[in-house]
Amino acid sequence: MTTSIRLRIILGENNSQRVILQDGMPTSVDDLTKEIANQCNLQGNFRLQFMDPDFDNDFMNLMSTSEIQDKSTLKVVFLTASSDNDSPIPHVDTSRSGSACSSPALSISCDALILSSPSTSTHSESSASFSPESSSSMKSSAWPAVFTVPRFTYDAELKLEQGNTAFKTQGTLLSPDPKLKISILDGLAEEIVKYKVYPSDAEYDQSAAALVQKHPCLKERGSVTGYSGWKASLKYKLGNYRTKLRNLGCTEVAVNSVKHKPGGISSPAYNVKKPRKAEVNYCPPHPQGEMEETLEAVRKILLNEVKKKNNEKNVRMLMDKSFSIRRHEVIKEPLIADFKTRWPALFRTEEVCAEFERITTIPLVSTFFAKLDGYSGKLMKMFAN
Known part of the structure; x- marks a missing residue:
């Protein structure tokens, strides 16, 4: 008698589903993929990843059904078709970094960790700045100088x-x-x-x-x-x-x-955490399809990537990807020494500017240095007179 197999399928952030294989485990990954697509009503191409106990339960691409058993956890990673050939490839959002995972060491990690969103943003490859518009979960601008009343019903x-x-x-x-x-x-x-x-x-x-x-x-x-x-x-x-x-x-x-709230304090008004005036993205949600576990894995990859020379584009991409989990840590007010150990890339000059733009949507250098240039010009005129 064939024993049924129960699997937990992660479809996205706070979105998982149980799949029961009544006829037991399929012999091939393709057959398993078709069965999951049928039971979860999934459209389009995707690959499956499993929690590998040899690598601290990080998600790895599923190459054989022998890697999983009853009550295993799998994750669905959606794919997009390549313009060069018909084989599906993982979609990596390049709108924030100007470069996909270009180094061989990073390409596997990005392939395993970055979950594609259904839509694709298109920006010029030379643009390496953070673009809040590329993510529906991020706010795109600060409070307007003139509030516009919307149209009602x-x-x-x-x-x-x-x-x-x-x-x-x-x-x-x-x-x-x-x-x-x-x-x-x-x-x-x-x-x-x-x-x-x-x-x-x-x-x-x-x-x-x-x-x-x-x-x-x-x-x-x-x-x-x-x-x-x-x-x-x-x-x-x-x-x-x-x-x-x-x-x-x-x-x-x-x-x-x-x-x-801290233990023993049940007042909702105690220590309410609010954004300051310039903070647009104060505590953003995780990107679509990402969880704390996957973003923590991105952080670990970042610790290695930051040690490499001429690797700014990959560091920027990973910093953009892990922005939400980093903000959640900042709000909890960690010790500076501990935070620097966990996020050494953030203490680089270029990443300070990038983080400022992620939070405020305003470029740091062009905004404040333009003001300084304006002030210096006025001072020069004053001294000239």
């Missing part, structure tokens, strides 16, 4: 249009019904979290002021500013919205959950 826009017309012709203010108010607050909250999950009081002011400026019919009677009630409602809405994001696993909010 179709029926909400119709009501506001009618209200604005009545305000212009008769000076009549609109008293929004609950449904309209919910639509407005939901729209504003979704727009705000594109930039910040924890806005400051001034940013709440800016958002509410922009609302009544675009829709003057929403101004409040008896309010000095005309929007103090909207500001209070928006704060309450963002609080509820953060709860929703926390339940969905948003790392920037989850880091402040009660379970992450």
